[in-house]
Amino acid sequence: ASVARGHAPTTLSRFMLERTRDDPESRDLEALIASVQMACKTISALVLRAGLEELTGLQGETNVQGEEQKKLDVIANQVLKDALRYTGRLGVVASEEEALPLLVDEALDSRYVAVFDPLDGSSNIDASIATGTIFGIFRQTEECRLNYRSDEKDVLDANATKCLLNTLQPGDSLVAAGYCMYSSSTILVLTFGDGVHGFTLDSAVNEFVLTHPRMRIPDRGKIYSCNEANEPLWDAPVRDYVRDLKLGRGQTATRYSSRYVGSMVADVHRTLLHGGLWFYPADTTHPSGKIRLLYEAAPMSFIVEQAGGRSSTGTRSILSIHPTTVHQRVAVFLGSKDDVAELESYFLPTIVAPPPTTSFAR
Numbered sequence: 483a484s485v486a487r488g489h490a491p492t493t494l495s496r497f498m499l500e501r502t503r504d505d506p507e508s509r510d511l512e513a514l515i516a517s518v519q520m521a522c523k524t525i526s527a528l529v530l531r532a533g534l535e536e537l538t539g540l541q542g543e544t545n546v547q548g549e550e551q552k553k554l555d556v557i558a559n560q561v562l563k564d565a566l567r568y569t570g571r572l573g574v575v576a577s578e579e580e581a582l583p584l585l586v587d588e589a590l591d592s593r594y595v596a597v598f599d600p601l602d603g604s605s606n607i608d609a610s611i612a613t614g615t616i617f618g619i620f621r622q623t624e625e626c627r628l629n630y631r632s633d634e635k636d637v638l639d640a641n642a643t644k645c646l647l648n649t650l651q652p653g654d655s656l657v658a659a660g661y662c663m664y665s666s667s668t669i670l671v672l673t674f675g676d677g678v679h680g681f682t683l684d685s686a687v688n689e690f691v692l693t694h695p696r697m698r699i700p701d702r703g704k705i706y707s708c709n710e711a712n713e714p715l716w717d718a719p720v721r722d723y724v725r726d727l728k729l730g731r732g733q734t735a736t737r738y739s740s741r742y743v744g745s746m747v748a749d750v751h752r753t754l755l756h757g758g759l760w761f762y763p764a765d766t767t768h769p770s771g772k773i774r775l776l777y778e779a780a781p782m783s784f785i786v787e788q789a790g791g792r793s794s795t796g797t798r799s800i801l802s803i804h805p806t807t808v809h810q811r812v813a814v815f816l817g818s819k820d821d822v823a824e825l826e827s828y829f830l831p832t833i834v835a836p837p838p839t840t841s842f843a844r
């Protein structure tokens with residue numbers, strides 16, 4: 483339609499070209515995003531054909547978190563690793579499906595580190611419900627030498643440790659983050675720390691086209707999104723917060739509705755567009771939450787905060803947390819800034835007024 487109206491749609495490739503023209507520094511990021519979009523197009527096609535090509539079901543192995551891997555978890559992981567490997571810009575990658583971060587041998591001039599969840603919400607794939615890919619890009623901090631050769635094991639270990647440490651960075655250090663949602667349409671949402679943009683895959687030309695420039699999340703929403711089956715296992719602040727939303731006893735005195743797909747990418751994407759709050763709190767079965775900090779919570783928090791929203795553990799921004807392990811989990815609350823502030827107010831210690839002292843001491 484826009485072509486018929488005489489102006490060419492802005493493809494993601496052109497968007498990146500224009501960014502790089504204005505800021506040559508981001509030439510490397512252009513190469514990385516080119517490989518990420520290629521990988522997402524490939525995964526999108528595989529997800530679409532999953533039922534036709536027997537790509538549904540289990541792979542028959544479990545990942546480091548003890549989760550049974552879906553066939554498409556493993557394939558999507560390989561697709562992303564391969565796509566990122568050939569940019570020559572990446573030194574280390576960390577993935578939900580890999581026990582430890584991996585050194586990328588082909589790195590010519592590696593200055594970046596990538597972390598990703600290749601197929602988030604994969605428990606929904608066999609039912610053809612929305613899933614997604616989440617990724618984050620950091621600068622390399624520790625001088626880790628790649629395809630480093632040494633006969634001395636401890637020298638190699640020291641180098642590998644440096645490379646590993648490159649992945650353990652707080653969300654605040656992200657230089658780019660994004661997700662690609664595979665649903666009724668395939669949408670890639672990105673940020674480089676200066677706003678958030680959404681691109682829809684136009685299958686007619688197999689190009690991501692800018693459809694959601696400068697995305698802004700509403701300051702307040704009317705929807706909460708969580709797995710409410712866990713409610714009995716939650717801490718009191720979360721239970722009280724949701725009870726008040728349901729009874730219209732929150733700050734807006736209006737009753738909230740609820741939506742839950744069970745795929746973080748899909749639930750956060752809807753929240754980004756319509757506002758409200760998506761959360762996966764800690765509970766008695768997930769004492770430090772279920773969502774992984776490094777390649778799920780941090781990139782999604784960076785995107786939501788760049789769109790004017792907020793992220794929180796209940797008491798602090800997700801972006802301020804320094805990961806200590808690659809697969810560590812965190813309690814996550816993401817969404818409209820007024821909704822996150824209201825949620826956090828339930829975590830504030832309640833100040834109990836001391837009983838009035840009756841002083842007869844005159």
Ligand SMILES: O=P(O)(O)OC[C@H]1O[C@](O)(COP(=O)(O)O)[C@@H](O)[C@@H]1O
Nearest residue numbers: 599601602603604605709744745746
């Ligand atoms: O089934 P639950 O406990 O509600 O958990 C759903 C959450 O777990 C996830 O599926 C975890 O992600 P993975 O599928 O990548 O392991 C999120 O996408 C989703 O928000």
